[in-house]
Amino acid sequence: MNTLCTARPVAAYQASGTKVTQHSHFSTPVNQADFAEKPQGLSITLAVLCIVLVALTLRPAIVSVGPLMPGLLKTFALSHTQAALLTAIPTLLMGLLALPAPWLARRFGRDRVILVALAVLCVATGLRAFVGSIGLLFLSTVGVGAGIAVAGALIAGFVKASYPKQAAMLMGVYATALALGSTVAAALTGPLAVWASNWRVSAGFWALPAVISFVAWLYIERKGRSAEQSNVTTTPHSMPLRNPTAWLIAVFFACNNFIFYAYISWIAPMYVDFSRTPTSAGLVLASFTLAFMVANPVFGLLSRNEDRRVLLAVSSGIALLGIIATAIAPQAMPFVMIPIIAFGTGGAFTLGMTLPLDNTKTSGEANAWNAMILLFSYVVAAAGPLLMGYLRDFTGSFHPSLWLMVGVSLVMVVLTPFLQPYRARSNVVSTVALQQVPA
Numbered sequence: 001m002n003t004l005c006t007a008r009p010v011a012a013y014q015a016s017g018t019k020v021t022q023h024s025h026f027s028t029p030v031n032q033a034d035f036a037e038k039p040q041g042l043s044i045t046l047a048v049l050c051i052v053l054v055a056l057t058l059r060p061a062i063v064s065v066g067p068l069m070p071g072l073l074k075t076f077a078l079s080h081t082q083a084a085l086l087t088a089i090p091t092l093l094m095g096l097l098a099l100p101a102p103w104l105a106r107r108f109g110r111d112r113v114i115l116v117a118l119a120v121l122c123v124a125t126g127l128r129a130f131v132g133s134i135g136l137l138f139l140s141t142v143g144v145g146a147g148i149a150v151a152g153a154l155i156a157g158f159v160k161a162s163y164p165k166q167a168a169m170l171m172g173v174y175a176t177a178l179a180l181g182s183t184v185a186a187a188l189t190g191p192l193a194v195w196a197s198n199w200r201v202s203a204g205f206w207a208l209p210a211v212i213s214f215v216a217w218l219y220i221e222r223k224g225r226s227a228e229q230s231n232v233t234t235t236p237h238s239m240p241l242r243n244p245t246a247w248l249i250a251v252f253f254a255c256n257n258f259i260f261y262a263y264i265s266w267i268a269p270m271y272v273d274f275s276r277t278p279t280s281a282g283l284v285l286a287s288f289t290l291a292f293m294v295a296n297p298v299f300g301l302l303s304r305n306e307d308r309r310v311l312l313a314v315s316s317g318i319a320l321l322g323i324i325a326t327a328i329a330p331q332a333m334p335f336v337m338i339p340i341i342a343f344g345t346g347g348a349f350t351l352g353m354t355l356p357l358d359n360t361k362t363s364g365e366a367n368a369w370n371a372m373i374l375l376f377s378y379v380v381a382a383a384g385p386l387l388m389g390y391l392r393d394f395t396g397s398f399h400p401s402l403w404l405m406v407g408v409s410l411v412m413v414v415l416t417p418f419l420q421p422y423r424a425r426s427n428v429v430s431t432v433a434l435q436q437v438p439a
């Protein structure tokens with residue numbers, strides 16, 4: 001972080017005993033409690049392990065819907081648009097529940113709220129395997145989405161508060177674990193359903209990782225309880241609704257998630273439509289999630305500073321090339337083209353998750369930025385599976401949906417030159433202004 005070199009403004013605040021940020025946009029006083037949220041006695045190794053176990057839980061209940069789609073369509077007589085809701089609802093909730101998540105964290109304790117969210121996810125995932133009506137199917141899906149949404153919205157704040165110097169690395173690990181959970185779910189859900197001759201067994205299986213993540217985070221919550229009690233006063237931060245960089249990040253992240261959730265919902269059913277077996281179509285989906293997973297640490301390691309625009313452009317460009325090739329010839333080399341799309345979107349996802357941390361200084365600010373960005377981006381992203389399913393019902397083909405993905409990906413590429421961190425620009429402006437102040 002850049003530090004402004006001036007004595008007079010800082011000295012005035014130091015005399016009052018108030019800690020302030022030192023650039024024009026973030027001028028709100030910040031409580032010292034924001035800087036003392038690390039759970040006592042928790043090593044970074046154990047923290048990484050717990051973060052990984054939680055991340056592994058946050059995608060299987062969504063990704064498994066694609067391989068289970070034939071059984072769901074048959075059991076509940078769903079249209080493609082209705083079936084898309086099984087992915088769209090969790091995605092929508094990941095946006096809507098990002099808004100109250102920071103308040104819940106302040107009111108009840110961040111780690112405790114994450115723990116409850118994981119419990120809800122576990123119960124809802126298990127319940128979905130036993131439902132007998134469309135109403136209960138969608139109700140359990142709401143529970144799945146709520147658990148994923150709240151837990152996912154608060155992980156970044158935990159990382160920012162506990163390990164700010166390792167934030168980029170830990171978010172890369174987190175994104176990689178999310179993708180690993182997606183890959184395992186994509187690869188195993190179909191074979192499990194075939195082995196059990198019942199989609200319900202395969203659906204319920206994914207409640208087991210949620211139990212493990214609950215136990216892992218229970219350890220985090222107990223370690224952090226004493227520290228939390230000694231730092232009960234935290235400063236709430238409003239969402240950066242007037243910050244142009246926040247909106248640009250939100251649009252970029254929305255486009256990336258629009259593509260991701262549309263593809264994980266419909267890759268398997270689409271290639272079944274293209275006359276592949278369900279197992280083969282599931283493997284195409286697994287190749288998508290695997291390439292997404294590989295991209296996460298690659299782009300995380302390549303990104304060395306806060307200005308990530310070049311890598312954002314590279315990752316978005318890779319995704320665009322793969323999407324165009326797939327739209328032109330969707331049945332040509334799917335095990336090559338689909339992973340290319342995933343590699344680009346996976347890199348953009350890792351970098352996009354880090355962008356709010358690049359623009360904030362405390363966990364409270366990070367939570368506020370995440371709340372706004374997740375709210376907007378996931379509400380938009382929920383339209384991805386729905387539009388793809390609707391276009392399939394309306395046209396009888398997946399081809400129009402693939403060209404829709406081309407347009408969304410093109411928007412990502414266009415946005416990348418404008419994603420310089422706001423703090424970097426404001427610090428430059430502030431430094432120039434301070435140089436003009438007479439001594």
